[in-house]
Amino acid sequence: MIVPEHPSNAAGVAVHYDELDPAYRRIWGDHVHHGYWREGHETPEQAAAALVKLVEQKLALQPGLRLCDIGCGYGATAADLLTRHEVSIVGLTLSPAQHRIATDRSPDFSCLLRDWLDNGLPSASFDRAYAIESSEHMVDKARFFTEARRILRPGGRLVVCAWLEGEGARPWEVRHLLLPICREGRLPSMGSRIDYERLASDAGFRLTGYQDISREVRRTWSICLARLAKSMISDSSIRRLALSHATQSRDFMLSLPRLILALRTGAMRYGIFQWETV
Known part of the structure; x- marks a missing residue:
């Protein structure tokens, strides 16, 4: 488990997404997650939608199911799923900016504008739960899983897309890539595949599938970096956001090249887990 010297907390995560709300939406869009280039020629918008469809397949949705979107962002994933399935979805976000759009x-x-680690949801009230790149922001990853297990009914399913510490990450990669990514991206920690599987098992989940799609998602950050550079020239609001000392999260710009390199070297991996309740 990669843990920075001064880990972020829930309040820091909320500030990060509220401050960078204009940049996230203008540079990447309403899907605050990686794109998935399975064929290689997809547009960024198609790639973002493709990741949702991959999660959708692993959720195995049926009419009437109740879903929980853990860290729902702007609600774009939930809205996409609802165009194809007769289900209901409850999402949680820490960010008021995201909440205003998602509602x-x-x-x-x-x-719900609520911390997942103190979610107040009834036990055994959902059939499916999914977390797309939100578990990284959880201060207590063990509780992330125990809460997911608590709110799921018997036979429930949990799908998690996560940034992961790569197996065999070298000391320089940890020091110059993974630790700064955690600090700049407001990740209290970054777990490995082994960490996630152990924590989920301890919480009462049985692993039914894992897929490493690091190669298929890594183009995301090259596109984001190019769009940021263009926006710095053409968009005065983005330029002010990036250059203002009042912007607490502006150091995340430094993580874009780090993320490109970390995914290319294998220091960071991108995995999709599928679990069922025991």
């Missing part, structure tokens, strides 16, 4: 997504989607 208007769909009558079948309810967005």
Whole structure:
């Protein structure tokens, strides 16, 4: 488990997404997650939608199911799923900026401005749960899993997309890539595949699938870096956001080249887990 010297907390995560809300939406869009280039010629928008469809396949949705979107962002994933399935979805986000947009997504989607680690949801009240790049922001990853297990009914399923510490990451990669990525991206820690599997098992989950798609998602950050550079020239609001000393999260710009390198060297991996309740 990679843990920076001064780990972020829930309040720091909320500030990060609120401050960078204009940049996230203008540079990448409403899907605050990687794209998935399975064929290689997809547009960034198609790639982002493709990752949602991959998660959708692993959730094995059926009419009438109740889903929990852990770290729902702007609610774009939930809205996408609801166009194809007769289900209901409850999402949680720490960011007021995200919450304002997510609340208007769909009558079948309810967005709560709430910390997942103190979610207050009834036990055994959901059939499926998914977390797309949100578990990284959890201060207590063991509790992330125990809460997921608590709210799922018997036979429930959990799908998690996560940034992971690569096996055999070298000391220089940890020092110059992974630790700064955690600090700049407001990740209290970055677990490995082994860490996630152990924590999920301890919480009462049985692993039913794992897929490493690091190669298929890594193009995301090259596109983001190019778009940021263009926006710095053409968009005065993005330029002010990036250059202002008042922006607490502006150091995340430094993580874009780090993320490109970390995914290319294997210091960081991108995995999709699929678990069922025991």
